[in-house]
Amino acid sequence: MAASGAGTTLKGLGYGVLALLLLVLLNWVTESVLSGYVGRVVILCGISIVLAISLNLINGYTGQFSLGHAGFMAVGAYVSAALSFYHGNLARPGHGGGMEFLVHTLHLPEGVAGVLFFAFCAYVGGLAASLTGLVVGVPTLRLKGDYLAIVTLGFGEIIRVILLNLKSVGGSLGLSDIPGTGTPHSIFENPFIWVFGTALITIVVSRNMVESTRGRAFLAVRDDEVAAESVGISTTRYKVTAFVVSAFFAGVAGALAAHYDSYLNPETFNFVKSIEVIVMVVLGGMGSLTGVTLAAIMLTIMPELLRASGPLRMVIYSFLLIVLMLVRPQGLLGHRTLKPRKKPKVAAA
Amino acid sequence: MTEFLQQLINGVAWGSIYALIALGYTMVYGVLRLINFAHGDVYMVGAMAGFYMTRWLGWGRSPDPLHFVVVLMASMIVCGLLGFVIERAAYRPLRKRSKLAALITAIGVSLLLENGGQLVFGADPKFFPTLIANKPIFASGGLIISNIQVIIIVVALVLMVALQYLVFRTKTGRAMRAVAFSHDASRLMGIDIDKVISWTFVVGSMLAAAGGILVGLSNPKIEPLMGLLPGLKAFVAAVLGGIGNIPGAVLGALILGISETMVSGYLSSTYRDAIAFVLLVVILLFKPAGLLGKAVPEKV
Numbered sequence: 001m002a003a004s005g006a007g008t009t010l011k012g013l014g015y016g017v018l019a020l021l022l023l024v025l026l027n028w029v030t031e032s033v034l035s036g037y038v039g040r041v042v043i044l045c046g047i048s049i050v051l052a053i054s055l056n057l058i059n060g061y062t063g064q065f066s067l068g069h070a071g072f073m074a075v076g077a078y079v080s081a082a083l084s085f086y087h088g089n090l091a092r093p094g095h096g097g098g099m100e101f102l103v104h105t106l107h108l109p110e111g112v113a114g115v116l117f118f119a120f121c122a123y124v125g126g127l128a129a130s131l132t133g134l135v136v137g138v139p140t141l142r143l144k145g146d147y148l149a150i151v152t153l154g155f156g157e158i159i160r161v162i163l164l165n166l167k168s169v170g171g172s173l174g175l176s177d178i179p180g181t182g183t184p185h186s187i188f189e190n191p192f193i194w195v196f197g198t199a200l201i202t203i204v205v206s207r208n209m210v211e212s213t214r215g216r217a218f219l220a221v222r223d224d225e226v227a228a229e230s231v232g233i234s235t236t237r238y239k240v241t242a243f244v245v246s247a248f249f250a251g252v253a254g255a256l257a258a259h260y261d262s263y264l265n266p267e268t269f270n271f272v273k274s275i276e277v278i279v280m281v282v283l284g285g286m287g288s289l290t291g292v293t294l295a296a297i298m299l300t301i302m303p304e305l306l307r308a309s310g311p312l313r314m315v316i317y318s319f320l321l322i323v324l325m326l327v328r329p330q331g332l333l334g335h336r337t338l339k340p341r342k343k344p345k346v347a348a349a
Numbered sequence: 350m351t352e353f354l355q356q357l358i359n360g361v362a363w364g365s366i367y368a369l370i371a372l373g374y375t376m377v378y379g380v381l382r383l384i385n386f387a388h389g390d391v392y393m394v395g396a397m398a399g400f401y402m403t404r405w406l407g408w409g410r411s412p413d414p415l416h417f418v419v420v421l422m423a424s425m426i427v428c429g430l431l432g433f434v435i436e437r438a439a440y441r442p443l444r445k446r447s448k449l450a451a452l453i454t455a456i457g458v459s460l461l462l463e464n465g466g467q468l469v470f471g472a473d474p475k476f477f478p479t480l481i482a483n484k485p486i487f488a489s490g491g492l493i494i495s496n497i498q499v500i501i502i503v504v505a506l507v508l509m510v511a512l513q514y515l516v517f518r519t520k521t522g523r524a525m526r527a528v529a530f531s532h533d534a535s536r537l538m539g540i541d542i543d544k545v546i547s548w549t550f551v552v553g554s555m556l557a558a559a560g561g562i563l564v565g566l567s568n569p570k571i572e573p574l575m576g577l578l579p580g581l582k583a584f585v586a587a588v589l590g591g592i593g594n595i596p597g598a599v600l601g602a603l604i605l606g607i608s609e610t611m612v613s614g615y616l617s618s619t620y621r622d623a624i625a626f627v628l629l630v631v632i633l634l635f636k637p638a639g640l641l642g643k644a645v646p647e648k649v
Contacts, residue, residue, distance in 0.1 A: 065449070139634050146384055150588050151633055153581070154626030161623035172619075271581070275456050282453045311468055318460035325457060326442050329450035 019200055027193040039192075045300045046195035047257050052280035052296035053202045053289065054249035059278065060287035061210055062242040063222030064141065065149040069250050069277045071136075071156030072129040074163060074269035076251020077258035080125030081178045082169050084259070088117050088179055118181060122194070122255040129251025130244045132159070137243035141236055144225075153271050163266040174265035181259045191260045198256060202249045207289060209245065218242055222287075283324060285331025295332055351491040356614040357607060362498040362567065364606020365505035369560035370583035371590075371598040372512060373432075373553025379529040379593040380549045382448060386455040387435060389580010390462035391428050391554045395561025396571045397470055398424040400477055409478025417480040421504070421562050425555040432554025433547055441543065459580075466573030474572040477565030501563045508559055509599060512552070516595065521548055529593065582609075582625045589632055591642025600640060604628070 051069065058066045087098040098120070102113035140151045169175050181191040209215050217238045220228035229235050258264045280299050284292030302320065306313040370392050377385045399420045403409040408416045439458050443451045487494040516522035524545045527535040536542055564579075565571055586605045590597025605625055612624045632640065 140630075143633060143637055146378075146382075146592070147588065147633060147637060149384070150585065151630055154585065154629045157581075157626045158623050158630075161620060165617075165619050272577075279453055279456065282449055286449070314464035315461065315468055318457050318464055322439055322454055322457035322461065325450055325454045326439070329443055329446040 023193055023197055023200070026196070027190050041301060041304050043191050043195050043260060045297045046192070046199050047253050047260075048277075048280060048296040048300045049199040049293050050195070050202050050249055050253040050256070051277045052284065052292045053199070053206055054246045054253070055277050056281050056284070056287065056289070056292045057206050057209070057218075057242045057246040058239075059281045060285075060292065061206075061215065061218040061222060062239055064239055064242070065145060066152040066243070066246075067149045067271060067274050067278065068136065068152035068154075068156035068159075069246075070269040070271060070273035071152075071159040072133055072247040072250035073254035073257075073273070074156075074159055074266065075132045075247075075254070076122075076125035076129040077254030077264055077269070078125075078163060078169055078175070079128040079251070080121040080255030081175055081258040081264050083121045083124060084118065084179045085175065085177070088121065118179075118194075118259070122198075122252055122259070125255035126248040126252035129254070130248035132251075133244045133247025134240065137240040137247075138236075141239040141243060153274065156269070156271055156274055160266050160269050163269075170264070172266065174263060176263045178258055178262045178264065180262060181256065191256065195256050195260070198249070198252055203289060203293070205245070205249075214238065214241065279321065283328075283331055288331065291332050298332075352614070354492055356610045358492075358494055358498060359614075360607030360610035361603060362501045362606070363610055364603035365502050366560045366564050366567075367579065367583050367586050367606050368599045368602035369505055369508065369556045369563070370579060371586040371602045372509070372595065373557045374584050375587040375590075375592055375595060375598040376525070376549050376553045378587065380525060380546055381440070381451075383440065383451050383455065384584065385440075385550075385553075386452070386580070387458035387462055388553065388557055389576035389578075389583065390459050390466070391431060391435075391576070392557040392561045392564075392580060392583075393466060393571070393573060393576035394431055394462065395424050395428045395558030396477065396565045396575065397466065397475075397561075397573075398427040398558065399562045399565055400475055400571060403478045403480065409480065412479055412482040414481060417500075417562075417566075420480060421559060424562050425558045428554040428558030428561075429551040432550040435554075436547055436550040441546075463573055463577065470573055472573060474570045477569040477571050479569070481566060497566050501567060504559060504563060508556060512556070512595065515552065521545070525549055578622065585625045585629045588639055589629055591639030594639070594641050597639055597641035604640075 051073065055066065055069050058064050083098070086095055089095040089099070098117050099110075099113055102108050102117060103110055106113075108116070136152070136155045140148060140155070143151055163169065164172050181189065181194050210218060217228070217233045220231075220233055221235050221238055225235055254269075276299070280296045281292055283299065284295030303313060303317050306316050309316060370388065373388050373391070374385060377383060377388070402420050402423050403416070406416075408420075435458055439454050440451055443454055481497060481500065483495055483497050485493045486496045486499060514522075516525060524535070524540045525548070527538065527540055528542055528545045528549075532542055535545075561571075561576075564575075582605060583602065586601035587598045588601070589604060590599070590601030592598075605628065608624050608628060609621050612618075613621045636642070
């Protein structure tokens with residue numbers, strides 16, 4: 001990418017338009033071709049990609065071991081679900097505040113308003129999660145290694161217990177009847193475009209981040225924290241940056257999952273969920289965007305493929321996990337995307 | 350005041366069980382710098398082994414302290430073997446690889462034990478046989494101490510003293526401390542590192558098994574996922590006391606057990622699962638090496 005600034009922008013724009021067209025096309029294809037179950041697995045893959053790529057910013061690039069991803073996911077999911085549940089339903093009196101504003105005050109067609117409101121909810125969920133990331137990150141990111149892992153895990157569990165005790169979002173019973181993604185009867189009803197659009201944004205943002213000065217600082221922190229500090233990199237600041245951005249996308253992923261399933265339960269966001277995502281990142285090769293994406297897809301499909309084996313399913317899954325780690329401890333693709341010649345491939349992926 | 354004392358005693362008994370699990374975490378962390386995620390599940394296997402052992406032997410119909418001792422020993426042996434096998438099959442091949450690969454493998458082993466447990470033992474809860482009849486041995490002014498609580502505390506104490514002896518008075522223990530200090534230097538001194546690490550896993554797993562049997566006495570409902578949260582909290586306890594530090598693990602576990610019973614007694618039991626992590630966050634923010642982490646640099 002030796003092109004000038006304007007050329008790069010143009011190229012980026014071209015990729016953007018291309019990606020958008022591809023998304024709309026695939027959205028249409030998945031809507032008409034894929035049946036309920038296969039469609040569901042595809043959507044879950046997309047959500048996994050967002051989660052894994054966002055965690056990769058912390059675990060892969062910055063080298064910090066965070067075990068609290070499920071907590072950020074939960075914050076995003078609950079904020080977004082509560083917003084649309086309490087303020088986005090025109091059919092229920094007193095619960096349509098946000099939509100009423102868009103439809104009656106701004107005179108937007110209901111379809112457009114629905115899409116805008118959904119995007120607003122999901123991304124506000126993401127912002128809430130990144131705010132949580134900031135609050136959690138500032139004090140904890142001074143800790144190192146296993147201590148950081150266990151504290152982030154602790155914060156994730158604390159978030160889960162708080163949600164269990166919040167009656168307004170269902171507490172331990174969970175929150176049901178969450179409005180679906182987008183607007184009914186439009187191309188935006190299909191969660192595909194939302195999920196994979198977000199996945200694409202996540203990949204592009206994290207690729208651009210790591211290719212920037214900030215990204216170099218991330219890698220420096222990962223490779224040698226003392227050396228990074230001694231050349232004037234504020235390690236805590238960069239760690240917190242990675243944490244906040246990562247939490248944002250985890251929150252959006254949680255929001256998408258919540259609206260897709262239309263049901264939320266705090267138990268979904270226990271530390272096993274965080275571990276699932278960690279496994280994707282490590283198996284994908286810690287910092288390799290293509291590898292992590294591949295691992296996210298693989299580890300989402302694998303348990304589904306094993307469904308045929310009935311009760312043995314999770315036993316085989318965990319056994320395969322151990323064997324995979326023993327055979328390829330460096331991850332599926334190693335650190336390979338970090339090599340410059342692989343860059344264009346990532347952008348197109 | 351009576352209420353407070355009662356909660357304190359319950360907390361100490363509960364904390365002793367955490368301590369037995371936490372010791373295994375802290376020992377393995379000491380020699381390998383690895384969070385052995387499967388350790389909580391070894392504790393589950395300990396309880397399950399006790400359950401099946403009693404059934405096969407046809408015991409459990411009438412309480413008998415001798416049966417309790419036999420079951421405790423047998424379950425400790427089963428788990429010791431399990432710990433040995435886990436280390437040999439899953440962790441040893443990755444010794445030279447990154448710490449993270451070993452950690453993910455540990456998570457894999459944990460999942461394997463949980464899901465395998467659900468397959469072998471069935472997902473439904475089982476009721477641990479009454480090996481010892483629960484009766485109060487001290488009751489005055491509303492304060493009740495049961496024999497089970499005393500047994501838990503005594504067994505835990507005996508095992509801790511035995512561990513202390515093993516680590517500080519025997520050749521194996523000295524080797525463990527040396528390996529925890531430096532792998533390379535120990536190897537140069539002619540210590541068989543693999544053997545020492547195997548021993549550490551065996552001893553840690555035996556302690557976890559004892560925890561499993563003791564928890565079976567006080568909370569008889571046992572199931573394949575029972576190790577998940579206690580395992581995690583025991584690890585928190587180990588970190589709280591300063592990971593790699595044996596007295597620290599016991600101290601952390603007692604603090605944790607007491608605060609948990611206090612929270613469920615005075616606040617609400619729904620917040621019980623969060624208190625461990627709140628404590629952890631607070632302590633690590635102010636004393637990042639844990640309570641005894643710096644004071645006693647000796648790590649095992």
